[in-house]
Amino acid sequence: MAHAPNPFLAGLAGRCPNCGEGHLFEGFLKVSPACEACGFDLASADSGDGPAVFVIMIAGFIGAFGALFTMVAFNPPVWVTIVIWLPAILVICLILLRPTKGLLLASQFKNQASEARHG
Numbered sequence: 001m002a003h004a005p006n007p008f009l010a011g012l013a014g015r016c017p018n019c020g021e022g023h024l025f026e027g028f029l030k031v032s033p034a035c036e037a038c039g040f041d042l043a044s045a046d047s048g049d050g051p052a053v054f055v056i057m058i059a060g061f062i063g064a065f066g067a068l069f070t071m072v073a074f075n076p077p078v079w080v081t082i083v084i085w086l087p088a089i090l091v092i093c094l095i096l097l098r099p100t101k102g103l104l105l106a107s108q109f110k111n112q113a114s115e116a117r118h119g
Helices: 007-012 050-074 078-110
Strands: none
């Protein structure tokens, strides 16, 4: 009997939450229509704005704390703080967005959630 993968770990890795083998994404954030390994329908999955909200909160906390710490500890000019922390926040957002989307899609799969469809 085949061992079912942990859908959360599969989602974090960008793999199909059903089999853990196929790719979850077609591009950076576009969800594949179906898993190429098991044929699982991924087209109905929609995480909405959830991943962006979580990533903004996490990156915002790290960036605000980091900028405040930089200002208090080193007292650089404001432009130095902006030059350091604005790109850092952008990189943090780009790094976290795909795994967060995969995790939320896997959560939908695990909980068998689906969007209410209106005719």
